[in-house]
Amino acid sequence: MRSLRAKFLALLCGLTPMLGCKSKEDPPPPPPADLLQVPSPDWRDQIIYFVMTDRFANGDPGNDDQGAGEYNPQDEARYSGGDLQGLLSQLDYIQGLGATTVWLTPPVANQWWDPLVNYGGYHGYWARNFTQMDAHLGTLEDYQRLSRALHGRGMYLVQDIVLNHMANCFRYVAYEPDHVDRHVVLNTGAKPACGPSQAPFDQWDPTNAAHRQAGIFHWTPAIVDYQNPEQEMNWQLADLDDLNTSHPAVMTALKDSYSFWLREAGVDGFRVDTVFYVSPDLFKDFLFSKDPAHPGVLEVARSLGKDRFLAFGEGFASDKPFEDTLSRKVASYMDDPVTGEALLPGMLQFPLYRTAGDVFARGNPTSELAHRLMNSREVFSRPHLMPTFLDNHDVDRFRAGGSEAALRQALVFMMTVPGIPVLYYGTEQGFTGRRSAMFKAGFESGGRDRFDTSSPLYAFIRELTALRKAHAVFRRGVPTVLRQNEVRGGVFAYKMEEGGEAALVLFNTSDEETLLDNLDTGLPEGQSLTLLASLGAGAGDVSVGSRGRLSMKLPARGVRVFRPSGEVTPVPPESARITLSNTSGGTVSQDFELSGTAVGVSSLKVVVDGALGSASEVTVGQDGSWRTLVSVASMVDPNVQHSLVAWSEGAQVLSETLTFRVSRTFVPLVTHEDPANDDTGPEGRYHYPSDVSWGSNHQGDFRRVTLLGSGNVLKLAFQMPRITTEWNPQNGFDHVAFTVFIDVPGRTGLTVMPQQNRSVPAGMDWDYRIRAHGWSNALFETRDASATNEGSPVSPAAALEVDAASGTVFFTLPGALFAGRSDLSGVKVYATTWDYDGGYRPLVPGTEQWKFGGGEGATDPLVLDDTPVLTIP
Structure with missing residues (x-):
């Protein structure tokens, strides 16, 4: 049987043409005559910068206010004034960060103001017409200029699209399934008008018999039970009018609408909003249809020379620790779980997003992230095409609940594991507001522009993007977790491997100094490790010790990224030795005594769960024996395994590792x-x-x-x-x-x-x-x-x-x-x-x-x- 890693690599290249694997000898294609349409990149090599266009940069104040009461930069619910011209003016800033792709929120003509919810459609997800530009953002010509400018820089453009719903034009105050024309409130005060302007979506009114007969929309109320499949697929998400995507006319219009942006704006990828609210089977038609009159999006892309057009979905779901039910739901939109047919090339990595936040921001045990990273290899056929992220416009900013030190660690993680890293605008400026503006006149800007290329986080991210670009092992490699902590934040270590290249990535997610002990690296003893990147003091090149093991102190919130240099030097013989009297503590209910022997050291520390800050100092007797009491006062979970080691920093020697569990009651x-x-x-x-x-x-x-x-x-x-x-x-x-x-x-x-x-x-x-x-x-x-x-x-x-x-x-x-x-x-x-x-x-x-x-x-x-x-x- 082939190894897991071999099967994983086969899925990546041999079985998945949409990934676009190429031999390293292939020369780059010549530049096209018109930069509107360019060949697809290898998406594994891309780094995405995600902008909410209205909140990013204002290049044309003349389009800010369309006179419908929808514009007020002081109000989070209304338009702030960002537009495509502003985005175009800041491409140096984005590219300087190391991003290679810009993903923007839907630019289509939107509902500007919804009086039923007192909120505006500045974000772009409340469409009135899928084939027109929203007047606040600019013109089709502006969009084409942006596309050409990106392509001229060797960058790419991803557009957010919606298949599930349009704007909120009607709602139900009560619901009779057999009389869907009753209890309807029409959103007649909506601006700029009530109802979509694009056929066939202009048949939106459930009180109109002809519209009801056309069946373009589902005549349903808002979802109240997200566990109910019928509601999830056919009811309204937050009162947004739900499209009947099983209707042939709807699917034809959706394919034609989004093919328009491929042809006219040269977009290189789609992010597909709210995919859980449409059937996975929809994508067989939307992406792959060979209907010559209304082909699927990927067929249109190929006709334009984009053989690896990227479409990735948003499935807002994440599992509890050590579970993967929702991860498998995400995976079902990438590959049909029954037939194995490919659907969406990628999905947003929501499962990894949640677990990374839990571990880096909230200090959960690193074993949770170890499970999620390795589980992604099992569950997802194309993890390298799954955009990874730390936050976005729909969730709290990472910095709203996590420290800057935690954010820096999470950024290192995102840049060194499989997936397409996504940087949400403002992260590089330490934003805490979910949708704050980058320009000084915009919402929550603090009255100043935020395009500061000298900010510490901007510089740090620039270093990380350079690291990822310089080493293919981080872009294309396969991870193997080497060490985790079941109990708390602390050590998290993994190895990335690709094509004979390897790298070690070591974290201490704790806010105190931690001991990495007896890490089995799988490398030969004496192997020199070259430091590629680090966080925290004391970093430098190191060598693997005897039996291929690595031990070191890691500072609070420290990171070490190493690459084997290929140089091997003999490991000097040990001058000291520490032993434990037993190697398993079993299960205890109270403090217990630990003892052992030591040669060549006068004192040592007993380090429990890697926590050096609370390690107890122990004096070694003249006969070489030692003993101490191990406190379990703060240990309460009987399901986790604790570990301890006796360690001498001066002699750089450790005992073997002892494991134990604690059973206590509240x-x-x-x-x-x-x-x-x-x-x-x-x-x-x-x-x-x-x-x-x-x-x-x-x-x-x-x-x-x-x-x-x-x-x-x-x-x-x-x-x-x-x-x-x-x-x-x-x-x-x-x-x-x-x-x-x-x-x-x-x-x-x-x-x-x-x-x-x-x-x-x-x-x-x-x-x-x-x-x-x-x-x-x-x-x-x-x-x-x-x-x-x-x-x-x-x-x-x-x-x-x-x-x-x-x-x-x-x-x-x-x-x-x-x-x-x-x-x-x-x-x-x-x-x-x-x-x-x-x-x-x-x-x-x-x-x-x-x-x-x-x-x-x-x-x-x-x-x-x-x-x-x-x-x-």
């Missing part, structure tokens, strides 16, 4: 019974948004709050009347955000509650703050915190669990937050609820679909329900 320390239905704000005058997804579920109503402890580990249990998952949240709950303040005795904290217009109750200040909702889970300390600033992110974040049956959300805070304490006595907790969507959900005096009502958001507390200050005895 004990209730404080229980608070909270009144029912008091989720109405501090004065009882707030009410939920009017959208039916809130209903009468009282998602923000505490019913019981329990604080539990085990050693110095704190678990919070919030029992609510109901857990909802209306919007398919990755954390297992939605329509509520928890903000929790922790006061550690003996420390000086803050009283202000960032971004909530309030201070914590008298008698406490906070040292740590949890902010979590369906798509984020962040922990902050007080450094840099203020009334407007959340503070500085800390990892690891609280572990999050949901028990939907009992309506309980759990947060477990690591014992490291309470270092120096053997228990939790005196710790104070104060918890609040609200909701969060790129920021705390707005509060307005009246009633709106997506905003809380009954108060003034600029001054009134953003608190639905809260607890008293709970003090652990």
